[in-house]
Amino acid sequence: MQLWPQHRGIWQTRFEFLALTGRAGQAIALIDDERRWPVIAPDSEPPPYPIHRRFAVAMKDGATPDVRDALIEEIAAARSALGTISVVNYLGALGAVDRCFEVLEAFYFGGNGAPAPGPLSRRKTSILFSAKGEPLRTSPRYRGLLMRLGLDAYWRETGSRPDRALPA
Numbered sequence: 001m002q003l004w005p006q007h008r009g010i011w012q013t014r015f016e017f018l019a020l021t022g023r024a025g026q027a028i029a030l031i032d033d034e035r036r037w038p039v040i041a042p043d044s045e046p047p048p049y050p051i052h053r054r055f056a057v058a059m060k061d062g063a064t065p066d067v068r069d070a071l072i073e074e075i076a077a078a079r080s081a082l083g084t085i086s087v088v089n090y091l092g093a094l095g096a097v098d099r100c101f102e103v104l105e106a107f108y109f110g111g112n113g114a115p116a117p118g119p120l121s122r123r124k125t126s127i128l129f130s131a132k133g134e135p136l137r138t139s140p141r142y143r144g145l146l147m148r149l150g151l152d153a154y155w156r157e158t159g160s161r162p163d164r165a166l167p168a
């Protein structure tokens with residue numbers, strides 16, 4: 001992070017780490033300091049800073065149900081600008097687990113405005129097992145998603161198991 005502090009991926013990782021680990025005030029400071037924004041290629045869209053900031057404020061100060069619901073809709077609609085994994089992280093942190101599954105279903109299987117997905121072997125599943133994905137694992141939809149992804153069959157055929165215990 002010291003070599004490329006303004007790389008977009010590093011900036012995003014730093015922002016999410018701060019916002020999702022009880023340091024949302026520092027995430028807000030990161031957004032408010034334009035000198036720390038990532039360097040963006042001239043033909044690229046900048047990150048949606050206002051959405052990031054509203055999310056960090058909600059993490060820091062909480063949000064009324066109306067503000068929370070509007071933020072959930074805004075985040076879900078910004079999937080291409082934010083990236084699917086960030087959207088799932090943000091929605092999960094806001095308690096919108098059903099919306100997380102809608103976004104993941106579109107990401108893994110297409111539809112809902114998402115492009116047709118590539119091969120399953122190329123799709124990221126780390127969010128399903130990371131600490132940030134904890135809200136997903138409490139949902140009855142979780143096992144069904146693993147089955148649709150073919151992970152249950154893979155584990156059965158290979159005799160392996162995921163690193164994180166699955167819910168019963």
